[in-house]
Amino acid sequence: MIRAAYVIRIAKATLDVTRIRFRNLAGTSGRLDAACRCVISTLRNEKGSPRSYVKVYLVIDKGDVVLLDPNRIMLEELPISEVKMARMLLKLYDKGADVLPRRGLLNLVKDLRHEGYNVVLVHERGENWMKCLSKILSESKEGIAFILGGPYGIPREEEERLMSLNIPMISLGERRYLSSYCIAVLNFLLQGGEEFVRQVSCSI
Numbered sequence: 112m113i114r115a116a117y118v119i120r121i122a123k124a125t126l127d128v129t130r131i132r133f134r135n136l137a138g139t140s141g142r143l144d145a146a147c148r149c150v151i152s153t154l155r156n157e158k159g160s161p162r163s164y165v166k167v168y169l170v171i172d173k174g175d176v177v178l179l180d181p182n183r184i185m186l187e188e189l190p191i192s193e194v195k196m197a198r199m200l201l202k203l204y205d206k207g208a209d210v211l212p213r214r215g216l217l218n219l220v221k222d223l224r225h226e227g228y229n230v231v232l233v234h235e236r237g238e239n240w241m242k243c244l245s246k247i248l249s250e251s252k253e254g255i256a257f258i259l260g261g262p263y264g265i266p267r268e269e270e271e272r273l274m275s276l277n278i279p280m281i282s283l284g285e286r287r288y289l290s291s292y293c294i295a296v297l298n299f300l301l302q303g304g305e306e307f308v309r310q311v312s313c314s315i
């Protein structure tokens with residue numbers, strides 16, 4: 112299975128415990144709830160088992176990066192509720208071992224490229240996945256990293272800088288979906304779903 116990373120830019124999300132009210136997670140955390148849904152969508156498969164070949168980088172607020180790596184956390188203990196996941200993220204953030212303070216999206220992209228990942232921007236205005244996914248995967252021998260925005264999208268300035276790095280842009284269609292939904296689709300495609308979709312569309 113290809114090594115995969117999801118980089119999720121949740122522009123206004125905070126892990127500041129003094130601001131978050133768990134009874135109103137979405138309203139008090141800058142949509143950390145959406146980040147939590149993305150983590151759940153990424154690290155667990157449809158049967159609820161850990162998906163060990165992926166990792167997640169959350170790029171929050173002013174650019175702090177939080178890494179969720181199955182090799183560094185007990186996946187069996189990964190919560191499936193947003194509130195419990197938010198509590199776990201706060202603990203990770205507080206410990207600091209898997210946090211890159213103020214690293215920012217652009218530097219993270221450079222780090223991932225340096226590690227051999229083929230970095231791809233997931234964007235509704237990109238090239239339709241049916242036309243480009245096979246090529247992108249064949250160019251991703253050492254791994255693929257998908258960048259997605261959260262509910263507020265990727266800040267314009269960061270998006271423009273990403274485009275200037277000539278990062279391929281892949282689209283799942285013209286409609287705009289939740290990022291956690293996009294991750295579920297991408298996971299399906301990575302697990303061989305691309306071939307499945309091609310066969311079904313050839314037979315109808």
Ligand SMILES: C[S@@+](CC[C@H](N)C(=O)[O-])C[C@H]1O[C@@H](n2cnc3c(N)ncnc32)[C@H](O)[C@@H]1O
Nearest residue numbers: 233234235259260264282283284286287288290
């Ligand atoms: C809810 S959307 C962001 C909406 C945000 N208000 C904006 O203006 O960008 C969350 C993220 O999911 C991804 N996304 C949503 N729909 C997509 C599509 N059809 N194809 C590819 N990516 C998509 C993008 O990465 C997007 O930043």
